[in-house]
Amino acid sequence: MLANAAESGVIGFMVPGISLESSMKAALLSETRASVFAAAGIHPNEFDPDFPDDPADISEILLRPRVIAVGETGLDFYRDRVPEKLQIEGFKKHTRLAEAFGLTLIAHSRNAEREVLDVLGDDVAVPVIMHCFTGPDDIAQEAADRGYYIGFAGPLTFGGNRRLRDLAGSLPHDRILIETDAPYLSPEPLRGRRNEPSNVRYIADTISEIWDTDPGVTARILMKNSMEALQLGPTRRTDLVYKLYGNIYMNITGRCSNRCRFCIKDRTDGIGGYHLAHHGEPLEGRLESIIDSLSPRMGEELVFCGYGEPTMRPVLLKKLARSASGRGFSVRLNTNGTCLSWLSPSETVSLLEPFDTVSISLNASSREEYNTVCRPADGNAWDRLMEFLELAGRAASVRLTAVRYSGIEMESVKKLAKKLNLPLRIRG
Numbered sequence: 176m177l178a179n180a181a182e183s184g185v186i187g188f189m190v191p192g193i194s195l196e197s198s199m200k201a202a203l204l205s206e207t208r209a210s211v212f213a214a215a216g217i218h219p220n221e222f223d224p225d226f227p228d229d230p231a232d233i234s235e236i237l238l239r240p241r242v243i244a245v246g247e248t249g250l251d252f253y254r255d256r257v258p259e260k261l262q263i264e265g266f267k268k269h270t271r272l273a274e275a276f277g278l279t280l281i282a283h284s285r286n287a288e289r290e291v292l293d294v295l296g297d298d299v300a301v302p303v304i305m306h307c308f309t310g311p312d313d314i315a316q317e318a319a320d321r322g323y324y325i326g327f328a329g330p331l332t333f334g335g336n337r338r339l340r341d342l343a344g345s346l347p348h349d350r351i352l353i354e355t356d357a358p359y360l361s362p363e364p365l366r367g368r369r370n371e372p373s374n375v376r377y378i379a380d381t382i383s384e385i386w387d388t389d390p391g392v393t394a395r396i397l398m399k400n401s402m403e404a405l406q407l408g409p410t411r412r413t414d415l416v417y418k419l420y421g422n423i424y425m426n427i428t429g430r431c432s433n434r435c436r437f438c439i440k441d442r443t444d445g446i447g448g449y450h451l452a453h454h455g456e457p458l459e460g461r462l463e464s465i466i467d468s469l470s471p472r473m474g475e476e477l478v479f480c481g482y483g484e485p486t487m488r489p490v491l492l493k494k495l496a497r498s499a500s501g502r503g504f505s506v507r508l509n510t511n512g513t514c515l516s517w518l519s520p521s522e523t524v525s526l527l528e529p530f531d532t533v534s535i536s537l538n539a540s541s542r543e544e545y546n547t548v549c550r551p552a553d554g555n556a557w558d559r560l561m562e563f564l565e566l567a568g569r570a571a572s573v574r575l576t577a578v579r580y581s582g583i584e585m586e587s588v589k590k591l592a593k594k595l596n597l598p599l600r601i602r603g
Contacts, residue, residue: 180372193218205241214244219251219262240448245273246281253286275464288314319350326352329360353378417449423474429453431483434550437580451482477504486514496529507532515559527570540587579603
């Protein structure tokens with residue numbers, strides 16, 4: 176199926192889930208195919224009236240690196256399998272998770288288009304896709320005016336669907352997406368057969384006819400819309416939370432007081448499939464919402480780090496760590512240990528109070544070596560680091576790390592760690 180799609184010019188796939196099981200399957204598939212991304216969600220028709228599949232359960236799936244959207248979620252009043260009240264509550268929970276994780280929201284709205292817009296309101300903080308839209312014209316226009324994307328599938332190609340084609344022609348080009356909804360809703364001339372991703376070309380051809388544009392021009396517009404809607408390419412969102420080595424990591428800042436020669440962020444925008452580079456400082460509310468969405472069962476530790484130095488946001492760091500500790504997490508701080516350059520000793524002790532463990536980057540055995548390799552903004556950073564080691568030891572379990580790199584005398588670093596009577600982990 177993927178090969179057929181590639182032959183038709185399809186270079187990427189979004190595979191949404193409709194239940195916990197299918198969402199996990201989609202996530203795992205995305206990790207085995209470079210062209211596949213996944214969404215996690217519980218379809219409104221899949222909720223059990225007793226609500227055992229709480230949408231909060233998808234939050235662990237949302238931590239996986241190639242899950243870039245929440246969905247398929249929304250409302251379906253065409254069937255009466257699930258009470259409307261239950262659907263609305265589930266949709267609201269999905270929306271809150273999408274906003275917390277910064278993920279695109281894929282909204283199903285069958286016979287409930289107005290209700291979907293009412294639930295979403297005017298200030299959703301993430302892109303919204305009105306999936307497989309066949310609803311009223313005025314709803315589509317209102318959604319487009321809000322900045323939502325309108326997804327058209329096979330029904331756009333049906334011979335008797337002039338109204339839907341007129342609608343697609345009336346909407347701003349930059350608000351339109353195309354999709355298949357495979358294995359359902361095969362386009363003309365394949366109605367009645369099992370749908371598959373390669374058939375998206377028929378919807379693209381129909382859009383070209385509606386817009387009266389060259390297929391190549393149409394494809395470029397639709398590709399740009401897709402990348403923006405799913406926050407990929409130049410608009411790639413920053414992962415503020417990610418899971419590696421059995422732990423959950425919070426990426427709370429891109430600022431740092433050092434410019435270490437070995438720093439990974441000077442070489443890549445992320446690790447483990449996650450995009451960690453920041454466009455600006457993450458909002459406090461987003462980070463708080465993420466903490467509220469997580470459970471200690473999801474990881475051994477919750478580690479505060481960042482594609483930078485987390486102690487540069489001390490008030491927020493302490494607030495988040497305290498919240499995580501209160502939720503039952505074992506909480507660790509990863510730091511370069513130079514925060515005494517901007518915090519007093521008493522402020523530093525207070526900052527460390529919520530943490531069970533503090534992991535400190537040593538990376539040198541002397542002031543000269545540290546200044547050469549780590550290039551701190553503060554010329555006295557080495558002294559601040561040595562002072563911090565003593566303070567941290569009073570507040571939490573402390574361990575040291577060092578990165579193998581040219582210019583670091585690792586044997587001397589080992590001797591210093593032994594003298595300090597602290598465990599040392601050598602990386603790289």
